[in-house]
Amino acid sequence: MSERSMAAPAVARGKPFWLQVAPFLFLLLWSGGFAVGKIGILSTGPFTLLALRYGLVLVVLLPLLAWFRPALPRTRRAWLNLVVVGFLIQVLYFDLSYFAFRYGISAGTLALIASMQPIVVGLAAPLIAGERVNALRWAGLVLGLGGAALVIVSRAAIETASAGVLGLAIGALLAMSAAALYEKRFGVAQHPLVANSVQYVVGFVFTLPLALLLDDGHVDWSLPFVAALAYLVIGNSLIAISLYLAMIRAGEVSRVSALFFLVPPCSAVIAWLLLGERMPPLAWAGMALAAGGVALASAQRLPWRGGPGAWGRGGKGR
Numbered sequence: 308m309s310e311r312s313m314a315a316p317a318v319a320r321g322k323p324f325w326l327q328v329a330p331f332l333f334l335l336l337w338s339g340g341f342a343v344g345k346i347g348i349l350s351t352g353p354f355t356l357l358a359l360r361y362g363l364v365l366v367v368l369l370p371l372l373a374w375f376r377p378a379l380p381r382t383r384r385a386w387l388n389l390v391v392v393g394f395l396i397q398v399l400y401f402d403l404s405y406f407a408f409r410y411g412i413s414a415g416t417l418a419l420i421a422s423m424q425p426i427v428v429g430l431a432a433p434l435i436a437g438e439r440v441n442a443l444r445w446a447g448l449v450l451g452l453g454g455a456a457l458v459i460v461s462r463a464a465i466e467t468a469s470a471g472v473l474g475l476a477i478g479a480l481l482a483m484s485a486a487a488l489y490e491k492r493f494g495v496a497q498h499p500l501v502a503n504s505v506q507y508v509v510g511f512v513f514t515l516p517l518a519l520l521l522d523d524g525h526v527d528w529s530l531p532f533v534a535a536l537a538y539l540v541i542g543n544s545l546i547a548i549s550l551y552l553a554m555i556r557a558g559e560v561s562r563v564s565a566l567f568f569l570v571p572p573c574s575a576v577i578a579w580l581l582l583g584e585r586m587p588p589l590a591w592a593g594m595a596l597a598a599g600g601v602a603l604a605s606a607q608r609l610p611w612r613g614g615p616g617a618w619g620r621g622g623k624g625r
Contacts, residue, residue, distance in 0.1 A: 333566065396506065450600030
């Protein structure tokens with residue numbers, strides 16, 4: 308038996324604790340962003356909310372960057388990679404999503420469209436990231452999409468939205484999918500302080516002009532708004548995004564993206580707790596279906612079948 312074939316199971320067994328809990332923590336924090344964002348947008352314009360969010364994140368990150376002085380990227384390409392991922396996530400994904408909110412799309416519809424990211428990533432991963440998506444994983448992706456759709460449809464009828472608003476939501480979906488694929492294909496390990504600082508500078512630089520041009524500048528500094536802004540800054544921006552990018556670097560991109568199938572069900576639960584939006588019994592069945600789909604899509608190998616082929620090509624670059 309070669310050293311390489313012996314090393315793969317050992318790596319799986321030796322996965323650090325933070326990486327084991329990262330999917331659950333990311334799912335909770337990311338899912339809560341829909342309901343919390345809905346609370347925040349009641350008090351100010353969408354781009355003003357995002358500009359405040361990015362600015363406050365930088366207030367936290369830049370002093371830490373100056374204090375710890377982590378190693379900086381050594382090449383222009385490494386800097387460019389950070390800028391591209393920051394633009395795709397912080398500018399395109401969030402700005403398009405909040406712009407769609409401004410023009411009336413519901414959080415449920417946006418969550419449902421965003422949950423199709425694994426399908427987009429699964430289709431593109433073999434060509435762009437060199438990953439093999441097998442039949443078992445495709446079955447998990449289909450089950451996950453079905454469960455997510457069942458949750459949203461069972462809560463309320465999906466409203467009729469204009470083609471332009473749906474286009475904004477689809478653009479946000481494509482932006483997040485592109486970020487995952489780009490990070491897997493070109494991203495290299497960078498210190499989290501450096502990566503986050505660059506990406507939020509990009510988000511702030513592009514979003515602030517939109518806030519000045521398209522919002523009226525009004526902010527209602529109520530307790531719910533302050534709490535929502537704090538959650539978006541700490542939970543979504545500082546923790547969730549860092550976990551998302553770290554999981555992509557540590558594992559296959561199609562497995563990580565499969566977590567997005569659980570976002571609509573989890574968002575529904577959080578909205579029920581925070582906003583009083585009740586979930587019908589059929590929605591709980593959808594949650595179970597989505598969870599089963601994610602379990603299939605995330606399985607590293609079948610328990611009854613061994614061999615290096617069960618690990619897929621994605622483990623090669625770990």
